[in-house]
Amino acid sequence: MNVICSNHTCSFDTRCFQCQVRVVLPVFSYGTAVGWLSPMGPRLMSEETPAAKPVHPDVISWMASVPYLVGTPAVFLFGYIVDNYGRKKALMLTSLSMAVCWGLKLYSTETWALITARAIIGLGVSGSYVVTPLYIKEISEDSIRGTLGSLVVLSQNLGNLVVYVLGEYLCYHAILWICLAIPLLHLLLFAAMPETPSYLLKSGKVEDARSALAWLRCRPALDAVVDTELQLLLLELEQDNNGSFFTTIKTLVSDSSTFRAFRITMAITLARELCGCLAVLHFASLIFSQASGGWVLTANQQAAVLGVVQLVGSCTASSLVERTGRKPLLGTTCFVSGIALGALGAWFAASEGSHAWLPVLALCLCIYCDAAGLQPVPFVVMTEMFSFQYRGTVTSIVTAFACAIVSIELRVFQPLATSVGLYLIFWIFSAVCLISTVYIVFCVPETKRRTIEEIYAEFGGKEKEKDLEAHVTRL
Secondary structure, X not given: OEXXXXXXXXXXXXXXXXXXXXXXXXXXXXXXHHHHHHHHHHHHHOOOOOOOOOOOHHHHXXXXXXXXXXXXXXXXXXXXXXXXXXXXXHHHHHXXXXXXXXXXXXXXXXXXXXXXXXXXXXXXXXXXXXXXXXXXXXXOOHHHHHHHHHHHHHHHHHHHHHHHHHHHHOOHHHHHHHHHHXXXXXXXXXXXXXXXXXXHHHOOOHHHHHHHHHHHHOOXXXXXXXXXXXXXXXXXXXXXXXXXXXHHHHHHHHOHHHHHHHHHHHHHHHHHHOOOHHHHHHOHHHHHHHHOOOOOOOHHHHHHXXXXXXXXXXXXXXXXXXXXXXXXXXXXXXXXXXXXXXXXXXXXXXXXXOOOHHXXXXXXXXXXXXXXXXXXXXXXXXXXXXXHHHHXXXXXXXXXXXXXXXXXXXXXXXXXXXXXXXXXXXXXXXXXXXXXXXXXXXXXXXXXXXXXXXXXHHHOXXXXXXXXXXXXXXX
C-alpha cells in the first residue's frame, strides 16, 4: 500500500529495498576485496604476472593477512567515528577507503603498493562490520531486523562470487576498474540516505530524527506510528546514559548479565572466525589446485562454484533466520561444518587422489553452512543482546578481536599448508566447530524477537531479580 511521505507518494517495500542496496554496498565492495586474492594471487605468482616479476608466496600471505592486521586498531577508530560523527559519515568513509585501495592497485603493481593497498582494506573491513550492522539495526523494524542483518554477509558473499567469475574471464586491470566503480557508486547513492534516528536523538536533533524515521517508514512525520517509535527510542536513550568509551567498558564488565552477553558474543565470534571459511575463500584456488585431480573445471572455476554455493547459503540465512531462530540455525550449521571439515582433512591425510569429488563436496558444504549460519547469525545475536549504550563499543571490540584472529590465521595458512599439509589445518578447524557446537547448545540464548530484558532474565539478571522482589512483596 502506498502512503504519503515527505510530500510525495512512495512504497514502503520499495523504500526498504533501496535502503538495503545502499547500506550493504560497502560490504559488497569488501567482499570483492576478499575474493580478489583467490584468482589474482596465483596470477601474480605466475610467469604471466602483471607485475614486473612473479610475486613471492610470502608477499601473497602478507597481502592476505595485512587487512585484518590493520583492521584490529581501525575498528576503534570507526567506533569513535560512529559515536562522534555519525553512522552515515562512517559508512561513506568506508567506501572512500575501498576506492583508494583499488586506485592504488591500478597505479602500481610493486610490492609496496600491493601490500599498502591491501592494508587500506583494513579500514573497509572495520567500517563494514562495525558500522553496517549498527546502521541496519537502527533503521529497521524489529520484525525484519534478522533478515536485514543477514544481508551483511549475503552482500560480502555476492562480492566474492562476482570477483571469482571476473577473475576467470577478465584481465587484471579490467577487474580493478570494475571493483573501483563499486565504492564510487556507493558514495554517490548513499548521500541521499538519512542518518539513523537513534544517533540523531543522541545528538539532540529530535525533529531531524522524526523526519528520518518518517522517511524510513514511508509515513508522514506526524503519523502515530512514527511518534510511538520515536518515543520508544527516546526512552531507550534516557535509560542508557552513554558515557565515555572507558566508562562503557567498566559498566560492561561490572554488570553480570551484560558481561555474560559479551562473553557469549566473543565465543561465537571465535567460532565464526576459526571455522576456516575465510582462509578457504582467500586461498580457494590454491586448495582446489591440490584437490581437483580429474575434474574438468579449472581451480578458478571451481572457486566460482564455491562462490555460488556461498551465495545460496546466504539466501538460505535470509529466509531461515526469522523462521528457525538464531540458536538452532547457528548450532546446526556449526556442527555440519565441523563434520565436513573433518572429512576434508581425512581426504588430504589419505592423499591417494581417489574420490576427487569428496574435497569439492566437503568444501561446498562447509562454505554453505558458513554462509547460512556461522557468518550472519553472530552479527544478529550481537546486535540483539546489547542496548544502544553498549552497541558501538561491543561491535568495535568484537570486530577488533575477529580481525586479530583472522590476520594470524591467514598469515600462517599458506606456510603451514606447505610445511605440515592441509589435513592438519582442516582438522583444527573441524575441532573448533565441534567444540563450539557444544557451547552453543548449552550457553547461547535464543534472541529471536526477544527484548534485551527478556534475554538477560534468562541469564538470571536484573529483570529476574525485580520479578522475585515483586513476588516477595505481594506475599
